[in-house]
Amino acid sequence: MPQEFYYEDFYVGQKFHSLGQAKVTAEEIKEFGNKYDPQPFHLDEAAGENSFFKGLAASGWLTAAIVMRLRVQSITVAGGMIGAGVEEMRWTEPVRPGDSLRTEIEVVGVRQSNSRKEYGVVRTRTLAFNQRDQVVLRSTVNFLAPVRPTA
Amino acid sequence: MPQEFYYEDFYVGQKFHSLGQAKVTAEEIKEFGNKYDPQPFHLDEAAGENSFFKGLAASGWLTAAIVMRLRVQSITVAGGMIGAGVEEMRWTEPVRPGDSLRTEIEVVGVRQSNSRKEYGVVRTRTLAFNQRDQVVLRSTVNFLAPVRPTA
Numbered sequence: 301m302p303q304e305f306y307y308e309d310f311y312v313g314q315k316f317h318s319l320g321q322a323k324v325t326a327e328e329i330k331e332f333g334n335k336y337d338p339q340p341f342h343l344d345e346a347a348g349e350n351s352f353f354k355g356l357a358a359s360g361w362l363t364a365a366i367v368m369r370l371r372v373q374s375i376t377v378a379g380g381m382i383g384a385g386v387e388e389m390r391w392t393e394p395v396r397p398g399d400s401l402r403t404e405i406e407v408v409g410v411r412q413s414n415s416r417k418e419y420g421v422v423r424t425r426t427l428a429f430n431q432r433d434q435v436v437l438r439s440t441v442n443f444l445a446p447v448r449p450t451a
Numbered sequence: 452m453p454q455e456f457y458y459e460d461f462y463v464g465q466k467f468h469s470l471g472q473a474k475v476t477a478e479e480i481k482e483f484g485n486k487y488d489p490q491p492f493h494l495d496e497a498a499g500e501n502s503f504f505k506g507l508a509a510s511g512w513l514t515a516a517i518v519m520r521l522r523v524q525s526i527t528v529a530g531g532m533i534g535a536g537v538e539e540m541r542w543t544e545p546v547r548p549g550d551s552l553r554t555e556i557e558v559v560g561v562r563q564s565n566s567r568k569e570y571g572v573v574r575t576r577t578l579a580f581n582q583r584d585q586v587v588l589r590s591t592v593n594f595l596a597p598v599r600p601t602a
Contacts, residue, residue: 336516337523339531352533352595360534361519365487365512372488380490382503383511388592389537439537442502 304378306448307420314407318370321431324358326397347378358395363437364378367428370403377445384421384442393436400431408440413448419444455529457599458561458571466556472582473508477548483513507523509546514588518579521554528596535572538591544581551582559591563598570595 326345333342333403337359340347348356372381397402422445428437477496484493488510491498499507523532546552560574573596579588 301486311492332516336520338520339523341531351531352462359516359519361512361516365483365510365516368510368512369487369489380492383542386537386540387538391534424488 304376305445306378307412307422307445308448310407310410310420310422310445312407312410316405318374318403320442321400321402322366322370324362324366324395324397324399324401326356329356329358329362329395329397332365333359335362335447344444347391353394354449355394356397357377358399359435360391363395363428364389364393364439366401367403367426367439370401370428371405371424371426371441374403374405377443378435382419382444384444387423387440387442389439389441391437393430393434396431399426399436401436402430413444416444418447420447421445455527456596457529458563458573459599460597461558461561461571461573463558463561467525468527469554471524472551472553473517473521475517475548475550475552477507478515479508480507480513480546480548483516484510488512488540489541494534504545504546507548509550511539511542511588514542514546514552515540515577515590517552518554518577518588518590520522521526521552522556522592523578525554525556528572528594529599530597533570533595535593535595538574538593540588540590540592542588544585544587546581550587552579554579564595567595569598571598572596 309388341351342359343351345356404427406425408425415420492502492504496507509589555578557576559576575589
C-alpha cells in the first residue's frame with residue numbers, strides 16, 4: 301500500500317480498519333459536552349440516569365469527532381483528508397464512559413470532481429464499533445483526494 | 452412560545468435563530484484539531500498556508516460541534532435534544548480564526564416516531580453563517596421530541 305494515497309489509489313470495495321481503539325472517558329464526555337453540547341445527559345451521571353440515555357452518554361458529535369480521528373489515522377491522503385460532505389450519519393447505540401471505539405471503512409464510490417479538476421471525490425461508508433462489537437455510529441462521508449501529479 | 456418544546460409545539464416552516472454568535476479562535480481550532488482531526492491545516496498557520504485551505508482552518512467537525520451548541524441554545528426540547536441522525540451535511544466555506552458563527556434553523560418535517568410511541572421526530576434544516584453572511588455549513592438533522600404528556 302502506498303504511504304500517501306492519491307485519487308487513483310482508491311477503489312470501490314477497498315477497506316480500512318482503524319489502527320487502534322479510542323478509549324472514551326467520563327472526563328472527555330463531560331468536557332466536550334460542556335463546550336459543544338451542554339445537555340444534562342452529557343454533563344452529569346445523576347442527570348443522565350433520569351434521561352432518555354439512562355446514564356452519562358457521549359454527545360453524538362463527540363462520537364463523530366472521535367471517528368474522524370480514527371479515519372485520519374487509518375487513511376493517509378496526500379495533502380490531507382479534505383471533507384466533502386456527509387451523506388448520512390446515524391447514532392445507533394449510546395457511547396458510554398469506558399467504551400473503546402474502532403472503525404471499519406469501506407470505499408463505496410470514486411469519481412472525478414466536477415468543480416476541481418485536480419481532485420477526485422471518494423465516498424466511504426464507516427461503521428464505528430464499541431468493545432462489544434455493537435455499531436455505535438454509521439456514516440457515509442465524502443472526501444477529496446488529489447489526482448496523482450504526472451512526473 | 453413555550454419554555455420547553457414538546458413534539459406538538461413544532462411545525463413545518465417554524466424558524467429558530469441562534470441567540471448569539473460563536474466566536475472561533477485559533478486556540479480552539481488547534482485544540483480541537485489536536486484532539487480529533489490532527490491534520491496540518493487544522494494545527495498550524497504556516498502548514499495551513501501550503502495546503503488546500505491556504506491558511507489555518509477549523510475542522511469541519513469543530514464547525515459541526517459549534518453548530519450543535521448554537522442549536523441547543525436556540526431550541527429547548529423537553530428532556531433534551533436527542534439526535535436522531537444526519538440526513539446531509541455540507542461544509543461550504545472554510546471557518547477561520549476570528550470568524551463569528553450564527554445559525555438559522557427551519558423545521559422541514561414532523562412525524563410520530565415509528566419505534567418510540569412517546570416521541571416524535573423533528574427534521575430541521577440548519578444554515579450556519581459567518582460574520583460576512585457566507586454559509587459555512589448546511590445540514591439536515593433529525594431530533595426526537597417527546598409527545599406532551601396528558602395531564
